[in-house]
Amino acid sequence: MAAFSFICHYMFTFYSKNRDTYVKDMVGESSNDRNDRAIRVAARWYQSHLGESVKVLLITNDRDNKRKAIEEGLNAETVESYVRSLAQPGLLDLVVVPTSGDVSMEDVDDHRPSKKKVIYNEHKPMSEITSGLRCGIYHQGKLRVNRYNPFEAYVGSESIGDEIVIRGRSNMNRAFDGDIVAVELLPQDQWHESKSFIADDDEEEEEDVHLVPNSADDAPRNTNSTQSTVGSSAPSISSRPVGRVMGIIKRNWNSYCGSLQPMPMPAGSGGVAHALFVSKDRRVPKIRIQTRQLENLVNKRIVVAVDSWDVLSRYPSGHYVRTIGDIGDKETETEVVLIENDINTRPFSTQVLACLPPLPWTLSPEDLANPNRQDLRQVRVFSVDPPGCRDIDDALHCTLLPNGNFEVGVRVA
Structure with missing residues (x-):
């Protein structure tokens, strides 16, 4: 609703120059505050012109914007409160979890005990990252998590001409595989070789959860943290640089396939359960979600999207997207493989189909008789060209x- 008012406000201002909806910049006002004020002005204008027969509702997760809207006599709700008013509980699982800078926790169905301990360092602002990259304090690169040890990652850095090793969740600092990150090198006396390194002490300590191992999935895995070295001698200094993530330059959050490690239903929760989602991809950390359909999601392959990762939480927060099917089912597991490898199985668009000859179409006798061509219509052939490629020839x-x-056939035009 708020977005609708925002778009219509600018369309109306552009075409009619109506001074009733014109919003002048105020001294010291940020662009975000100015846009919020413009939305409130537009909502008030619509309400006055549509009359009492139509209720104009401003939906926002911005705490201050909602407060100001109510003070100005507007109807305002958060996304979650609006979805709850629709009386369709299943839709609430699809609502993105607000960040701490948005709605207050009183507006969110969160029944966890308050967590005061800061687990991760705050990410540096982009201005500081940019300055640090220029000065050589930070090094930029793509973070790649070890597929066999998710507590170890590597960042290829052109500035030092080598890979920087990142060990432990705390040093990864909430970065996901594929994120473009800014890394600071640790002092050289901390570049220890640690062949059996798994994680720092307490890194994977469960956060207010008592998991129930009643899923048929084999995805839940032992993440008890240990750090040991081979033999009793002290670890040697590595020639490979070791560092820690100081900030995220570009996120690579995706939707992930996996299953739930369910939790006991909290008393007085109104049907809301907190559960940890475990991705099929070991490189992805567990993701905390809220759900009102826990009994329907256990033993299922589901898709979950990441929303945020607070410095106070050991796990990122996300929300349920959809159910794929039963764990172990052939069709379900096939779809998981396709999704995890980003293989698009959607039907071809009308634009693509328009490039084909009109139906009915058959090969001409000349094509069949051509000795330089081979008829492979009985073979299932698929292209391996990347998305967006205009010359599909592999x-x-x-x-x-x-x-x-x-028999594996490679076809190159």
């Missing part, structure tokens, strides 16, 4: 032969 096929071997 393809593969894989066929099971009668003797049990596989």
Whole structure:
């Protein structure tokens, strides 16, 4: 609703120059505050012109914007309170979890005990990161998490011409695999070789959760943290630089496939349960979600999206997106593989289909008789060109032969 008013406000101002909805910049006012004020002005204008027969509702997760709207006599709600008013509990699971800078916790269905301990360092602002990169204090690169040890990652840095090793969740500082990060090198006497390094002490201590191991999935994994070295001798100094993440330059959050480690239903929760989502991809940390349909999600493959990761939380927060199917089901697990590898299985668009010859269409006798062409219509061939490619000329096929071997065909135009 708020976005609708915002768009219409600017369209109306642009075309009619109506002074009733014109919002002048105020001295010392940020662009965000000015936009919020413009939305409130537009909402008030619509309400006055539509009359009492229509209720104009301003929906915002901005705490100050909501307060000011109510003080100005407008109807205002948060996204969650509006969705709750629709009396469709299943929709609440799809609501993005607000960050601490948005709505107050009183507006959120969060029944966890308050957490005061700061677990991670705050990310540096972009202005400081930019300055640090210029001065050589920070080094930029893409973070790649070790597929076999999710508590170890690497950042390829052109500025030092080597990979920087990041060990432990605390040094990863809430970065996900694929994030573009700014890294600070640790002192060289901390560049220890630690072949059996798993995580820092207490890094994976469960946060207000008592997990119930009643899922049929094999995804829940032991994340008890240990740090040890081979033998009794002190670890040697590594020639590879070791660092820590100081800030995120570009996020690589995606939707992830996996299953839930359920929690006991909290008393007086109104049906809201907190659960930890475990991705099929070991590089992804557990994700905390709220759900009102826990009994329907246990033993299911589901898709979860990440919303935020607060410095006070050991786990990122996210929300349920959809259910894929039963764990172990062939069709379900096939779809998981396709999603995890970012393989698009949606139907071709009308623009793509318009490039094909009109139906009905058949090969001409000249094409079939051409000795330079081979008829492969009986073989399932698929292209491997990247998304957005305009010259689709690379393809593969894989066929099971009668003797049990596989024939792999590589087709390059």
